[in-house]
Amino acid sequence: MQEGVSAAWVPRDPLPECGQSAGRDPGDMNHTKGETRVQIQESVRGKDVFVIQTVSKDVNTTIMEMLIMVYACRTSCARSITGVLPYFPYSKQCKMRKRGSIVSKLMASMMCKAGLTHLITMDLHQKEIQGFFNIPVDNLRASPFLLQYIQEEIPDYRNAVIVAKSPASAKRAQSFAERLRLGIAVIHGEAQDAESDQVDGRHSPPTVKTTGAIHPSMEIPLLIPKEKPPISVVGDVGGRIAIIVDDIIDDVDSFVAAAETLKERGAYKIFVMATHGLLSCEAPRFIEESAIDEVVVTNTIPHELQKLQCPKIKTVDISMILSEAIRRIHNGESMSYLFRNIGVDD
Numbered sequence: 265m266q267e268g269v270s271a272a273w274v275p276r277d278p279l280p281e282c283g284q285s286a287g288r289d290p291g292d293m294n295h296t297k298g299e300t301r302v303q304i305q306e307s308v309r310g311k312d313v314f315v316i317q318t319v320s321k322d323v324n325t326t327i328m329e330m331l332i333m334v335y336a337c338r339t340s341c342a343r344s345i346t347g348v349l350p351y352f353p354y355s356k357q358c359k360m361r362k363r364g365s366i367v368s369k370l371m372a373s374m375m376c377k378a379g380l381t382h383l384i385t386m387d388l389h390q391k392e393i394q395g396f397f398n399i400p401v402d403n404l405r406a407s408p409f410l411l412q413y414i415q416e417e418i419p420d421y422r423n424a425v426i427v428a429k430s431p432a433s434a435k436r437a438q439s440f441a442e443r444l445r446l447g448i449a450v451i452h453g454e455a456q457d458a459e460s461d462q463v464d465g466r467h468s469p470p471t472v473k474t475t476g477a478i479h480p481s482m483e484i485p486l487l488i489p490k491e492k493p494p495i496s497v498v499g500d501v502g503g504r505i506a507i508i509v510d511d512i513i514d515d516v517d518s519f520v521a522a523a524e525t526l527k528e529r530g531a532y533k534i535f536v537m538a539t540h541g542l543l544s545c546e547a548p549r550f551i552e553e554s555a556i557d558e559v560v561v562t563n564t565i566p567h568e569l570q571k572l573q574c575p576k577i578k579t580v581d582i583s584m585i586l587s588e589a590i591r592r593i594h595n596g597e598s599m600s601y602l603f604r605n606i607g608v609d610d
Contacts, residue, residue, distance in 0.1 A: 300329050300332050301332075302332050302333045304336055304337065307340070308340045310342075313345045315337070315345065317329065317349055319349070319351050319353050321544075323354075326353065327374075330349075332378075334347065334375070334380050338378065338379030346381065346382040346590070347384070348586060349384070350563075350582070351540045352388055354368055355368055355390070358390050358396075368396055382399060382400050384589050386405070386564055386582065387539040388403050402602075404585055404602060405610065406562045406582050407440065407610070409580045409581075409585075411444065413580050414535075415444075418505065420505065421507075423505055424505035425441075425446060425499060425501050425504045425505070426438075426446055426448050426507050427499075427501070427506045427509070427522070429451050429508050429518055429522040431452060433510050435609060436510065437509050439609070440507070440509050447500070449506070450499060451496075453492055504532070505531070505533045506531035507534075508522055508535065509537050511540065512542060515544065515545065517550070520554040523554055524555055526555075527555045535556075535558050536559045538559075539564060540562070540564050540565055541567050541577070543577070547570065548570045549573065551574050552574045552576060558576050561577065561578075561580070562580045562581070562582045567579070585602060588602065
């Protein structure tokens with residue numbers, strides 16, 4: 265460990281079975297069973313602290329662990345506290361949903377309030393989330409590692425086409441296609457997801473005509489409701505390798521449906537590539553039974569169990585770029601080297 269850099273750990277007290285009593289040290293009676301307690305094993309006064317936290321299945325516990333650890337380092341007079349979250353939790357909740365809330369903004373506020381002075385993360389669901397923070401945010405990219413995997417591990421990738429499973433993913437697909445000098449295809453017409461404007465906060469209040477609060481001489485025009493067109497694929501995938509790209513793969517229903525559509529259109533091999541592989545619920549089983557040939561994700565989120573359940577899941581290691589980011593921040597070096605050839609729209 266370099267001089268001036270420190271680390272901390274979070275002890276987890278196992279919960280006893282019902283009816284049993286847990287033996288506890290008298291010095292530990294200042295916290296309740298099940299609560300997170302942080303104990304820093306060495307002095308961090310005047311040091312640069314890097315808190316590395318991966319998101320587990322219990323995402324809320326993960327968040328509390330990080331907040332308490334950051335606050336402990338802050339009250340211990342650390343010079344700087346950098347959070348390293350390869351996957352930023354609640355990143356999909358970055359827009360107003362009817363009468364909901366923008367949870368990503370709340371997450372950013374809590375981290376800053378706890379004492380975070382810098383954040384390193386990777387492939388935010390929307391890059392505008394960086395604006396929720398009042399501290400520097402380095403949003404690293406996993407695309408160079410995924411592109412390298414395509415070039416080295418997919419035979420005859422020159423006969424491939426990059427596919428966006430919805431128009432919302434077209435920008436990411438275009439970025440991959442332009443860098444690999446490949447064509448692009450977009451699947452249009454599938455069921456609307458949570459990113460649609462229909463569930464945006466601008467749809468509230470309801471569009472039902474109410475004349476009680478409106479002057480009789482005024483009539484506000486109603487928005488014409490959307491109607492889903494039949495599923496269609498814009499672009500030629502016949503006799504080609506189809507590579508579906510996205511940032512997060514969680515529930516795989518939409519990916520499985522996209523793979524079936526591509527198979528019907530003549531694609532002979534189908535890959536799915538994403539940065540964050542949450543792969544929750546029955547995702548491994550659905551992938552194994554689907555027309556998808558391979559799912560490639562990075563190790564921003566642990567998924568060893570899912571790989572044992574489904575051999576189609578492959579992992580790309582991105583630890584190198586995270587470690588280089590930590591080294592550069594600690595030494596006060598420029599971060600621009602890690603953002604080479606990344607445009608505003610990437």
